[in-house]
Amino acid sequence: MTGVVSYEDRLKGFDWSLGEKELGITKDGPINIGWLCTDRICRMGLGQKTGFIWEGSEGAVRTYTFDRLRVLSNTLARFLEKHGVAAGDRVCLFMDRVPELYIGLIGILKRGAIAQPLFSAFGEDSLKVRILDAETKAIITQRKHIFKVRRMRDSTPSLTHVFVVDGGAEGLKPGEYPLDLEAEPPVEEYAVHPTTAETPSILHYTSGTTGKPKGAQHVHYSVVSQYLTTKWVLDLKPDDIYWCNADPGWVTGTSYGIIGPWVTGTTQVVGDFGFSSDRWYEFIEKHRVTVWYSAPTAIRLLMRDGDAPVKKRDLSCLRHLCSVGEPLNAEGVIWSREVFGLPFHDTFWQTETGSIVIANYPGMVIKPGSMGKPFPGITATVVDPKTFEPITVPGRVGLIALRPGWPSMMRTYWRNPTTYQSKFKNGWYLCGDRASIDKDGYFWFVGRDDDVINTGGHLVGPFEIESALIEHKSVAESAAVAKPDHVNMEVVKAFVVLKPGFEPGDDLELEIMNFIRKRLSPLAMPQEIEFVAKLPKTRSGKIVRRILRAKEFGEPIGDVSTVMED
Numbered sequence: 001m002t003g004v005v006s007y008e009d010r011l012k013g014f015d016w017s018l019g020e021k022e023l024g025i026t027k028d029g030p031i032n033i034g035w036l037c038t039d040r041i042c043r044m045g046l047g048q049k050t051g052f053i054w055e056g057s058e059g060a061v062r063t064y065t066f067d068r069l070r071v072l073s074n075t076l077a078r079f080l081e082k083h084g085v086a087a088g089d090r091v092c093l094f095m096d097r098v099p100e101l102y103i104g105l106i107g108i109l110k111r112g113a114i115a116q117p118l119f120s121a122f123g124e125d126s127l128k129v130r131i132l133d134a135e136t137k138a139i140i141t142q143r144k145h146i147f148k149v150r151r152m153r154d155s156t157p158s159l160t161h162v163f164v165v166d167g168g169a170e171g172l173k174p175g176e177y178p179l180d181l182e183a184e185p186p187v188e189e190y191a192v193h194p195t196t197a198e199t200p201s202i203l204h205y206t207s208g209t210t211g212k213p214k215g216a217q218h219v220h221y222s223v224v225s226q227y228l229t230t231k232w233v234l235d236l237k238p239d240d241i242y243w244c245n246a247d248p249g250w251v252t253g254t255s256y257g258i259i260g261p262w263v264t265g266t267t268q269v270v271g272d273f274g275f276s277s278d279r280w281y282e283f284i285e286k287h288r289v290t291v292w293y294s295a296p297t298a299i300r301l302l303m304r305d306g307d308a309p310v311k312k313r314d315l316s317c318l319r320h321l322c323s324v325g326e327p328l329n330a331e332g333v334i335w336s337r338e339v340f341g342l343p344f345h346d347t348f349w350q351t352e353t354g355s356i357v358i359a360n361y362p363g364m365v366i367k368p369g370s371m372g373k374p375f376p377g378i379t380a381t382v383v384d385p386k387t388f389e390p391i392t393v394p395g396r397v398g399l400i401a402l403r404p405g406w407p408s409m410m411r412t413y414w415r416n417p418t419t420y421q422s423k424f425k426n427g428w429y430l431c432g433d434r435a436s437i438d439k440d441g442y443f444w445f446v447g448r449d450d451d452v453i454n455t456g457g458h459l460v461g462p463f464e465i466e467s468a469l470i471e472h473k474s475v476a477e478s479a480a481v482a483k484p485d486h487v488n489m490e491v492v493k494a495f496v497v498l499k500p501g502f503e504p505g506d507d508l509e510l511e512i513m514n515f516i517r518k519r520l521s522p523l524a525m526p527q528e529i530e531f532v533a534k535l536p537k538t539r540s541g542k543i544v545r546r547i548l549r550a551k552e553f554g555e556p557i558g559d560v561s562t563v564m565e566d
């Protein structure tokens with residue numbers, strides 16, 4: 001590739017202040033992601049450039065210039081202000097991938113409020129625990145999801161405002177307000193709230209092994225990491241048309257599905273539709289997508305459908321491909337080289353890291369199956385699980401550890417400093433993943449270091465599933481574990497002990513599956529339920545998911561000395 005600065009050159013004399021300089025910000029001055037993603041781009045003379053091309057599920061296309069994005073996000077910020085949303089209030093975005101979701105995030109940030117994006121497929125329980133935890137003041141949603149919001153309103157006293165982006169005022173109840181951005185008086189100039197580096201920006205909920213989901217709290221200064229990684233890893237350039245598959249309910253969909261492309265003044269396309277190889281290739285061809293950020297599950301689905309749908313299209317527009325969320329199999333990289341003439345570049349990061357921390361860079365030699373090397377400015381290693389000292393032997397597996405202090409690192413878990421502190425050992429932030437580093441400094445992912453289930457790049461906490469399972473009338477006890485899956489890498493499997501009087505059977509299995517799908521989400525729904533007489537437990541009564549999981553994966557069960565005997 002020509003014109004690519006090598007990874008080694010990027011490392012030399014690297015300092016995060018490079019990002020500050022390019023963005024024209026200082027640590028002590030005002031920094032507002034909403035302003036940087038729209039107003040600054042317009043001031044650079046790019047107001048008439050297309051910033052956003054949106055395609056709905058039925059094929060409708062809407063196009064927005066950066067100036068239009070600027071005015072609409074101003075309008076939204078003013079609307080929130082008029083309704084009493086103050087700086088620091090949490091405003092939840094609970095929508096499919098409609099334009100209001102993208103413009104909404106920018107508008108909330110301009111208001112100085114904290115955006116709390118939640119995946120629209122969440123059911124009422126998943127929604128409720130996150131709204132209760134964040135003490136969210138307002139939620140922006142669509143008609144199709146309002147029934148879930150209504151069901152929890154009596155028990156979420158902080159939630160005083162529900163804004164509905166479609167269908168006008170008809171049928172709305174007290175406390176629900178129509179938000180029609182196109183009908184509101186356009187706000188040409190808006191006094192963006194003077195947020196600074198450490199002002200909270202986005203609260204992204206993520207699941208762990210124990211306890212409720214935790215809100216990773218990010219700040220406006222994160223933009224420095226998001227900006228540089230977008231430029232250097234995703235390689236976005238002025239003429240690119242960029243497509244990120246991720247939903248803004250998850251961190252990839254905000255860091256690189258809103259902030260990254262817009263803060264670099266890049267045109268991005270969004271499709272409000274699910275997976276279909278035909279539709280995806282058609283979308284790339286139609287919009288002339290040049291840079292594509294996808295995920296291993298999607299890549300495996302595309303591989304499954306073979307080369308024929310690719311050959312029907314002219315995909316010569318593509319020039320750079322990246323992937324995130326789960327381990328990218330070597331076969332995926334090799335396949336994409338064959339069919340697109342381009343390898344997928346694996347990138348590793350987390351909700352907590354806010355931006356890519358380990359990656360395969362444009363122009364770097366890719367070792368298929370490896371996650372690549374640390375981003376400049378990121379000190380990454382693997383540490384011994386007992387001593388938390390860095391492992392110096394190439395190929396030896398340890399815990400992925402990062403030296404804290406990069407711009408986009410979460411600042412805490414929302415009102416949960418204890419859990420936040422528990423992530424640090426010996427001065428390292430531990431990601432909760434296992435990996436090894438080879439003699440050339442490439443990282444190789446091994447697996448998670450906890451019981452969290454990664455299904456299609458989405459983390460699901462076993463505790464949340466188990467808590468919902470025991471609410472079903474038939475369930476006495478349960479354990480949710482990962483089960484291997486050839487497309488989604490892992491899916492949820494639940495082991496269930498029934499209450500007396502209930503008989504195991506297919507009908508009950510289906511009923512429980514549906515119960516979880518509705519309460520939590522399709523992702524959290526067990527793909528299989530095994531009814532058992534009892535669960536393996538420690539002497540102190542804790543369920544040992546490790547044993548159940550090992551059986552599913554056909555792995556050795558390991559040390560069971562603390563597990564109760566029959």
Ligand code: WT7
Nearest residue numbers: 252324325326327347348349350351433445459
């Ligand atoms: C976890 C973070 C920010 C990405 C979206 C998910 C796993 C992420 C990779 C990769 C192997 C990966 C890890 C990580 N993961 N990227 N390239 N190879 N595993 O964000 O929901 O916070 O999940 O996803 O286990 O800790 P998240």
